[in-house]
Amino acid sequence: MDNRTDLSNAQIPPMKRDGMFQRLFGNRNKLAVYTVEQNQNPWKMVLHIFARNRVSKWAGILLFTIVVLVFFGTMLRPVGIGYTEGTQLNLPPSRDYMAAPDDLLRNLYKIENGRSFGVGIDCSGEVFIWGDTRINNKVDIRNVPENLPPLVDISVGDDHVLGRTDAGMLIAWGNDRQRQSHVPWELENIESAQIEAGYQTSAVVDVDGNTHLFGNIKNIDYVQQHKWQGQIEQIAMSVDGVIGLTFDGRLVYLGQQPNFYSRVPEGRFVDVAASAKAFAAVREDGEIIVWGNLSYKGEGRVPEHTSPAVQVDGGRYHFTALLEDGSVIAWGDNTYKQSIVPAWLDGKTVKYLSSDYYQNYALTEDNEFIAWGLKGYLFGSDDFGRDIFIRLLYGGRMTITIAAIAVMIASIIGVVIGGLSGYFGGIIDYLLQRFSEAVASLPLLPFAMMLNVIVGSALTPAQRVYLMMAILGLLSWPDVQRLVRAQVMNVREKEYVLAARAMGVGEMHIMIRYMVPSVLSTVFVSMAEIFVCLILTESSISFLGLGIPLPIPTWGNMLHGANQSIVIQSYWWRWIFVSIALSISVISIRLIGDGLCDAIHLKKREDRRR
Amino acid sequence: MPLLEVKNLHTNYLTRRGVVQAVYDVSFSLKRGRTLGIVGEAGSGKTTSVLSILQLLDKNGRIDSGEIWFDGEEITKMDQEQMRQIRGNDISFIFQGLPMSLNPVFTVEEQVCEPFLVHQNMSKAEAENKVTEMLSLVNIADPESVKKLYPHQLSEGMRQRIMIAMAFACEPKLLIADEPTSSLDVTIQAQILTLIKDLKSQANTSILLTTPDIGVIHEMADDVLVMNNGFAVEEAPVEIVFGDDGVFSHPYTEELLKLPGLDAPAGACFRMGYASSLHRNRLHAGCVFTSRCQYATDRCREVEPEWTEVEKNHRVRCFYPRKGVRSNGR
Numbered sequence: 035m036d037n038r039t040d041l042s043n044a045q046i047p048p049m050k051r052d053g054m055f056q057r058l059f060g061n062r063n064k065l066a067v068y069t070v071e072q073n074q075n076p077w078k079m080v081l082h083i084f085a086r087n088r089v090s091k092w093a094g095i096l097l098f099t100i101v102v103l104v105f106f107g108t109m110l111r112p113v114g115i116g117y118t119e120g121t122q123l124n125l126p127p128s129r130d131y132m133a134a135p136d137d138l139l140r141n142l143y144k145i146e147n148g149r150s151f152g153v154g155i156d157c158s159g160e161v162f163i164w165g166d167t168r169i170n171n172k173v174d175i176r177n178v179p180e181n182l183p184p185l186v187d188i189s190v191g192d193d194h195v196l197g198r199t200d201a202g203m204l205i206a207w208g209n210d211r212q213r214q215s216h217v218p219w220e221l222e223n224i225e226s227a228q229i230e231a232g233y234q235t236s237a238v239v240d241v242d243g244n245t246h247l248f249g250n251i252k253n254i255d256y257v258q259q260h261k262w263q264g265q266i267e268q269i270a271m272s273v274d275g276v277i278g279l280t281f282d283g284r285l286v287y288l289g290q291q292p293n294f295y296s297r298v299p300e301g302r303f304v305d306v307a308a309s310a311k312a313f314a315a316v317r318e319d320g321e322i323i324v325w326g327n328l329s330y331k332g333e334g335r336v337p338e339h340t341s342p343a344v345q346v347d348g349g350r351y352h353f354t355a356l357l358e359d360g361s362v363i364a365w366g367d368n369t370y371k372q373s374i375v376p377a378w379l380d381g382k383t384v385k386y387l388s389s390d391y392y393q394n395y396a397l398t399e400d401n402e403f404i405a406w407g408l409k410g411y412l413f414g415s416d417d418f419g420r421d422i423f424i425r426l427l428y429g430g431r432m433t434i435t436i437a438a439i440a441v442m443i444a445s446i447i448g449v450v451i452g453g454l455s456g457y458f459g460g461i462i463d464y465l466l467q468r469f470s471e472a473v474a475s476l477p478l479l480p481f482a483m484m485l486n487v488i489v490g491s492a493l494t495p496a497q498r499v500y501l502m503m504a505i506l507g508l509l510s511w512p513d514v515q516r517l518v519r520a521q522v523m524n525v526r527e528k529e530y531v532l533a534a535r536a537m538g539v540g541e542m543h544i545m546i547r548y549m550v551p552s553v554l555s556t557v558f559v560s561m562a563e564i565f566v567c568l569i570l571t572e573s574s575i576s577f578l579g580l581g582i583p584l585p586i587p588t589w590g591n592m593l594h595g596a597n598q599s600i601v602i603q604s605y606w607w608r609w610i611f612v613s614i615a616l617s618i619s620v621i622s623i624r625l626i627g628d629g630l631c632d633a634i635h636l637k638k639r640e641d642r643r644r
Numbered sequence: 645m646p647l648l649e650v651k652n653l654h655t656n657y658l659t660r661r662g663v664v665q666a667v668y669d670v671s672f673s674l675k676r677g678r679t680l681g682i683v684g685e686a687g688s689g690k691t692t693s694v695l696s697i698l699q700l701l702d703k704n705g706r707i708d709s710g711e712i713w714f715d716g717e718e719i720t721k722m723d724q725e726q727m728r729q730i731r732g733n734d735i736s737f738i739f740q741g742l743p744m745s746l747n748p749v750f751t752v753e754e755q756v757c758e759p760f761l762v763h764q765n766m767s768k769a770e771a772e773n774k775v776t777e778m779l780s781l782v783n784i785a786d787p788e789s790v791k792k793l794y795p796h797q798l799s800e801g802m803r804q805r806i807m808i809a810m811a812f813a814c815e816p817k818l819l820i821a822d823e824p825t826s827s828l829d830v831t832i833q834a835q836i837l838t839l840i841k842d843l844k845s846q847a848n849t850s851i852l853l854t855t856p857d858i859g860v861i862h863e864m865a866d867d868v869l870v871m872n873n874g875f876a877v878e879e880a881p882v883e884i885v886f887g888d889d890g891v892f893s894h895p896y897t898e899e900l901l902k903l904p905g906l907d908a909p910a911g912a913c914f915r916m917g918y919a920s921s922l923h924r925n926r927l928h929a930g931c932v933f934t935s936r937c938q939y940a941t942d943r944c945r946e947v948e949p950e951w952t953e954v955e956k957n958h959r960v961r962c963f964y965p966r967k968g969v970r971s972n973g974r
Contacts, residue, residue, distance in 0.1 A: 459703070533745035536700055537810065538732035538762050541724075551749045 080555070083633035090629020097622040100615070104430035111369075111424055116585060119419030121149040121192055121233075121350065121391070124605050128410035131165045132393050138162040139403045146190035147390035148208075150410070151175050153195050159184025161197070166410065169193045169209045179207050190390065191231030198229055206236060214249030221246055232271035233310070239269055243281060245288065255289030262286045270308040270348070272326065277313050279306045285315055299323045309333055309348040309366065314355070316343045322355055331367035339363050347389040349407070354389040362387055362396060372407035379404060414607030417595060418585070422607060426615055429587035434619070436503050436588070437568040441561050443507025444568075448514025449557060453549060455515070456522030463519075474512035479571055482509060483580050495583045502581055506568050513564060517556045525552045555634040562627025566620050573616060589616045645716065646673040647850050648697070648818060653710035655689075655696045666692040666705075668874040674818070674867075679844070679851040681865030681882070683858055683900065689874040690854035691740065694820050696720075697852075698735060699727050715817060733763040736811040740823035745807055746795040752779075752806055753791035759813040778809040782839060801832040805839065812843050819844070820852045825860060837863055858900050862886055872896045873932040880958040892954035892965040895937050931962070939970040 085091055131150055138145070138154045145154035151165030153175070161182060167175035175195060182205065187198040194208030194215045203223055206215040212234040221238055224246070228239040235249035243264045247256055256276045266278040269288070275295035276288040283302035287295055295313065301323075306315040312326030312333040320342015328334035331351045341357040348354075352366025352373045360383030364373040370392045379396060386397040392408035413422040455466040485505050490498045525531060531548055539547075569589075575581035576590025577597075584591055589612050595601045596609035655667040667689040674680045682690045695701050697712055697719070712720050719730065731737070736759075739745050746755055753775050760771035772791075779787030782805040795803055804824075811819055821840065825833040837860065844851055853864055861868055861882065868885045870878040878885075878894040885897065893901075931949050934940040943963060951959045954966075964970040 529739055529744040530747040532700065533737070533739055533807070534747070534758070536698060536731055536737035536739070537759055538728045538730070539758060540728060540762075543762075547750075548747060 080630070080633045084629050087629045087632060090625050090632075093622040093625035093629070096618060097626060100430065100619055100622070101434065104427050104434060107427040108424075108431055111421075117369075117418070117420055119350075119415075122411075122415050122419030123417055124608070125150050125166055125411055125415040125419075126168075126605075127412060127414045127607050128166045129412065131408060131410045132395070132405040133164050134395070134403070134405065135162050135164060142386070142397055142403070144188055145388050145395045146188060147388075147393040147395075148175065148190045148195070149192050149391055152393065153188055153190045155185050155188050155197075159186060159200065161185060161188070173209050175208050177207065179205060187226075187229055189229045189231040189236075191236065192233045194231055194236070196229045196231040196236050198226060202226070204229065204238065206231075212250035212253075216248070218246075218248055221248070228268055230269060230271055232308075233273045235271065237269055237271055237276070239266055243267065245269055245276070245278065247276070255291050255293070255295070257288065257290050260286075260288045260290075262288065268306060270306045270313055272308040272313060273310045275308075275313075275326070277306055277308065277315075279303060279315075283318065294326050294328075297325060299325060305343075305345050307346045307348040307353065309353060310350050312348075312353075314346045314348060314353045316346050316355065320344070320358065322346060322353075324353070332373075333366040335365050337363050337365050345387065347387060349389045349394065350391045352389070354387055354394055356384055356387045360384050360399070364389075364394065370408035374406070376404060376406050413611045414605075416592075416608055417605075422592075422611060425587040425592060426589075426611060429589045429592050429612070430615060430619075432499070432582065432586060432588045433569060433572060433590065433616075436499065436506070436572050436582070437565055439503045440506035440510065440568050440572075441565045443503065444511040444564055445514050445557055445561050447507070448511040448560075449518050449553065451511065452515035452518025453522055453545070453553070456519035457526060457545065457549065459523075466515075467519075470512045470515050473509065476509060478509050478567075479574060482506060482571060483575050483578070486575060486580050490580075495586050499582055499586065502572060502575075506571060510564050510568060514557060514560050517560050518553050521553050521556045522549055525549055555630075559627055559631045559634065562623055562630060566623045566627070569616070569620060569623075646713075647676045647715060648674040648852065649711075649713040650693070650697070651711040651713070653693065653696060653712065654708040655692050655701065655710075656706050656708045657692075657702070658704045658706065665708075666874055667696065670710075670871070670874075670876045672869050672876065672879060674850055674852055676817075676850055677848055678866040679853060679864055680867045680869060681861040682852070682854040682869045682871055683856065683861050684854075684871035685856055687873075688871040690856075690871055691822055692874075693871070694737075694822050694852060694854055697820065698731055698737060699724075700731075700737075729763075732759050732816075733814045734816055735818045735820060736814065736816040738807055738811050738819065738821040738824045740826055746803055748795055751792055751794055752798070756791065756806065756810050756813065759810055763814050774813075778813055779806070781812070781843070782806070782809040784809075800828060801835060804828065804832065804836055808836070808839060808843065812847060812849070815847050816849055818850050818852060822854050823856065824853070826856065833860075840864070870894060870897045870900070875932050875961065877933065877961045878959065884955075884958050891967060892958060892960055893967055894933075894960050894962050894965065895939055895970070896933055898967065899936075939964055 131147070132152060134145060134152055134154055138156050141156040141158065143155050143157045145152065151163065151167040154162045156162070161178060163176050169175065183199045183201070185197040186200055189196045191214065194206060194210070197205045199205060202225055204217045204221060204226065206217050208215050210216055214234050214236050224238060225241045226238045227241045230237040235247060235251060235254055238246045240246070243266045245263065245266050247254070247258070254274050254276065262278055262280060265280045267281045268279040270277050272295070277295065277298065278286045278288050280286060283304065285298040285303055285306060287298055289296065299315065302318045303315045304318060306313060312324055312328055314322055314324045316322055322336045322343050324334045324336060329351070333351060333353060339357055341359040341361065343355040343357050345356040346353060349372060350367070352364060352368070354362060354364040356362055362375050362379055362384050364375050366373050368374065372392045372394060382402070383399040384396045385399050388395045393405060394407050395403070395405045397403050411421050411423065413426060416422055416425065451466050451470065455463045482505050486502065490501055493501060525548065531544060534544055534548060572581060572588065573590030576588045577593045579591070579594055582588045582591055584594065592612045593609055601608050650673070651671050653667055653670045654665065657664040657666055670689070670693055672680065682693065684690050692701070692705070696707050707720055710720070711718055715734065719727070753772060756775045756778060757768070757771040760766040760774050766774065775791055776787045779791060784790055784802060784805060790802070824840070825836055828836065840851070841864065843849070855861060865882050867881050868879070869876055878897050884890055930945040930947060931937070931940070934944050937944065949961050949963050951961055952965055953959050
């Protein structure tokens, strides 16, 4: 006797489609009860129905993508907690910091990078500018002086450009706040050997070996009347120091204070370059010597090189050097992979190399061009110069982890208390219910905020993360508890529980095998709801600056600055992407919870539709 | 020595409105290999009596006094752990509302395994083999595929037979069947009763059966205990109760036997009493059946009747047990 009926060919009533939402995401498929019967395992059945509900299926896929991105994306690039970069503040989303135009590359003469833009000149003296050139509301690097004659040399600083015309005239444009773009009249027609634009400063070396600086020279340790005037062939400028290379190959410090810079290495040198805080020079024998404020970023760790170096160039926190055999080495800060020489260059002979900030450009003998380093910030950068995309990933990981652990805590407490309360009833039930009501009557948001401030003020940032999980978990279990209790009370009275008891099954066994499975579905649905609630609560508290402290990123405290009108108006990228990520996650989880609820309570759903 | 002996069992339920005496001074005994049928209408205390034996009463139920001897042991004094060893192993239980007694979230196999795992320390594989054996024993064709199914995929009759398979799994000394057929339609009732009978003779199990259906008693029982309002009112072998030439009976039994059959004339009906179960607080003295008894006298209303041994093996709790010559000569 085989009682099973094959319903695999059962007809499903055709879908009715209406409304834009349904057309976009599909309708909730109508399921006749008998199509469900062919599924065997109740859990499989729930999954089956869940997968048929297209809205929640897509929500599930979306959430899964977000979780994968957030948890695995963070492995791509580590982020230092205390990372700040003064030259990279509030940059809008862009990927073309290194997008040198083809017209330039065909006939490249010189190429240099500023904080977020690039400038190049070709052999005919035409100027090309690309990248994010807007310095502030008034200044844009693209606004070159009118009737700009062809240039024979350029140098790009942090936010200004210095150029020399064919006729030997100096021209500067860009940010002029420190008068770094304002060429003094006595220098305008000087016969210059080298022009150098730095951080808020410009410098000129004339053919007689004299150096001239203008701009914010108070910020830089430099004396105009230094004893090597008339002997300087080349200079290199860091943010706050100037090193000169004399005609006879000696390195000299052009400031007066003894510091890391002033301990210049002895010997005869051929080239010198500067990063923000350090100098590198190439000795006669091709050895590279680095000195200055060598940070943990590794400017001092020159890689082994067999071929002698001939030229050295410096970026923001890294150096590159061109070797005699035409290969390139790079070392120093590698946040944006600017110190990894592309494998593409292996075996090729480089004839021109230029490094600035986080970008490097190289031109080979065969006129092939390559650029590497920071392309730009996908979602912009924030007020500390941090990449918002990376912070979004880290923040998402933190937010989701906090909410997930808090949900775990809440469900465990809820299941235990609801289970005890429902199973034993009587005085235990009474006491636990009153306790639960007391907890439920505490307003979640204000109370969590208060606890965070009172308890959290004595803790380290990492401890405050745990505190947040605990507070949220400990305040949100009553909902779970109430559902579990109702379900346990319902199941406890079922005949099959009595039957199991009559069969001699122990109480503990009944709890685990009869109560838990029936309670699980309820718990899952309520977990989804609480998860959403907790993500929003945590974000609200952190947004107000009372939750997870900066610089640990969460989606909430990334929005912290967005309560200022300047951020809302000018720096839209600082809040819009976070808000979108937060909304998508929350809506997805909601829809998943809804789909699960429908799948579990199929009967109820059919009734509702009628 | 009888297998099961219940002596003067009093079981109460504590409610907010006072104590309800659901079972009052009930005694019976069940000999090995026999079937005792307890018959009575809803609320007469049948289920409470049998639940008292296994101590499966609701939380507010309490055995007030009385002794229950099972296989030479007093089981009312046992603790939960000792009772757990007896339940399902020595005494198994089939419930009323039986099709609902299977857990909807587990397969048949997982559930029928349970008694073997709990009581016989079998390994999972052994138990699973045993399941197939048990399912074919209760006439389920194709047990190999049926045991992979969930309860909602089976018919009521099959679920019933699976429950019976579970009940006989550990070859119990006593099977308590509490209204095993009340939720089934008539053809399946007959199948199930035949099945229980067959298994009983195979396993030499004693059966304690409760039912509101006097027909089932006639079919199954060797001895009959009639209960009304928490009282046992008559005890006799089945031949005496159903015998045409019986001389003695309780008026309630007489009424039960007068239930109209299919061949009854139109309009014939059972004189049913309501609400008697609600005022079970022993507020009034006298016989509990008086309100519905057509023979009741003032003596019945004032004094509680004692057991009268009217003939061999036949006891009646009534002042006027002789049929035809009751209180007023009717």
